[in-house]
Amino acid sequence: MEIAVLPFSEIDLDSRTFVFSFPRRDRYLRESLERWGLLEPPVVLADQGKILPVAGEGRLLALRGMGVREVSCRILRGLSPLEAQWLALESNRFRELNLVEKAEALARFSRYLSAEELSRQVLPRLGLKPDPEWYYFLRDLAAAPDELKWAVAEGRLPLKVARILLKCPEDTRQVLLEILERFRFTASEKREVVEGLRDLARRDGLSVEEVLSRHFENLPGREEFLKRLRALLRPHIFELEKTFFRYREALRSRGALLEIPPGFEGETLRLSLPFRSREELLQKLQSLQRLLEDHPDFLTDKPSGKIDKKPSPVAGNPALGPDPKHKER
Numbered sequence: 614m615e616i617a618v619l620p621f622s623e624i625d626l627d628s629r630t631f632v633f634s635f636p637r638r639d640r641y642l643r644e645s646l647e648r649w650g651l652l653e654p655p656v657v658l659a660d661q662g663k664i665l666p667v668a669g670e671g672r673l674l675a676l677r678g679m680g681v682r683e684v685s686c687r688i689l690r691g692l693s694p695l696e697a698q699w700l701a702l703e704s705n706r707f708r709e710l711n712l713v714e715k716a717e718a719l720a721r722f723s724r725y726l727s728a729e730e731l732s733r734q735v736l737p738r739l740g741l742k743p744d745p746e747w748y749y750f751l752r753d754l755a756a757a758p759d760e761l762k763w764a765v766a767e768g769r770l771p772l773k774v775a776r777i778l779l780k781c782p783e784d785t786r787q788v789l790l791e792i793l794e795r796f797r798f799t800a801s802e803k804r805e806v807v808e809g810l811r812d813l814a815r816r817d818g819l820s821v822e823e824v825l826s827r828h829f830e831n832l833p834g835r836e837e838f839l840k841r842l843r844a845l846l847r848p849h850i851f852e853l854e855k856t857f858f859r860y861r862e863a864l865r866s867r868g869a870l871l872e873i874p875p876g877f878e879g880e881t882l883r884l885s886l887p888f889r890s891r892e893e894l895l896q897k898l899q900s901l902q903r904l905l906e907d908h909p910d911f912l913t914d915k916p917s918g919k920i921d922k923k924p925s926p927v928a929g930n931p932a933l934g935p936d937p938k939h940k941e942r
Contacts, residue, residue: 615690616654620683624657624664626674630694631658631667631701633717635766638671639678646675656687656704658697664688667697668704695725702738712775713754713766715739720755749936753779760790769793771800777807785821792825796835809842860908867900 655669666673667689676684689697698721710718722735732748741747754765757779764770778786789810793803814821828845832838854873861871864884872883888894
């Protein structure tokens with residue numbers, strides 16, 4: 614490996630053959646370069662008349678953006694593309710790679726290694742278990758549009774939601790991303806919304822787009838959206854919850870607190886009854902007795918409200934197992 618000063622005109626910065634940073638790191642490095650200068654020369658590969666970045670793409674882009682015309686580089690010669698790719702990965706393991714970068718790295722290696730080799734050799738170097746689930750997820754993420762990649766890289770899209778969206782057709786995925794961005798749901802709500810809309814579409818034989826246009830037009834905010842979704846998914850439980858919330862307020866007025874499990878998924882309800890004396894306890898018990906007599910339907914059976922999900926057949930690489938990606942309407 615030699616060190617030489619190269620003009621930027623000789624370095625192919627449009628090539629991302631080996632580099633995989635997402636987003637590109639020049640914006641993070643410019644301030645440091647302006648203050649301290651270039652402390653570590655970038656690494657490039659000289660191959661077949663081209664000079665390609667291997668490590669330090671961010672430094673190269675930042676320096677070019679600062680108006681620098683030439684840069685000191687470590688030049689590799691006689692290295693195979695696979696060896697250069699391993700060097701590119703190892704040179705980035707000093708920092709925590711986001712999921713999109715791991716997906717991009719896997720895609721780079723896929724030009725030289727089989728799916729089984731990627732799972733066995735590359736995934737552990739990315740800090741992931743060598744199992745089919747990670748392989749297929751990263752493969753599909755690498756092929757996803759930049760909008761989804763940005764959402765994952767910036768932490769705006771939880772992993773479980775990203776996995777679901779990657780199984781959706783492109784148009785449906787775009788619509789769901791727009792909904793999640795528009796209403797700014799919490800992480801758990803994003804999963805609830807994506808799964809809920811797909812469940813409604815499956816149940817009613819519609820596309821997600823048709824469900825949204827039919828039931829979710831002109832909703833002003835996040836709370837209204839969630840309320841409509843929950844009412845459509847589980848109408849019986851939704852109505853039961855409203856009834857039980859009224860009961861809870863009635864109990865609160867008598868000094869008791871009724872705890873209701875979300876979606877009535879638990880087997881039991883809990884009632885807290887604080888008191889200071891025997892007399893106060895007796896008064897509250899008598900008050901509760903009258904309340905139960907006035908509302909004989911208080912403990913009626915709770916419906917499940919669950920929507921059956923029929924699994925779809927999937928195919929995959931025999932060496933890795935089933936491919937979880939499948940098209941759904």
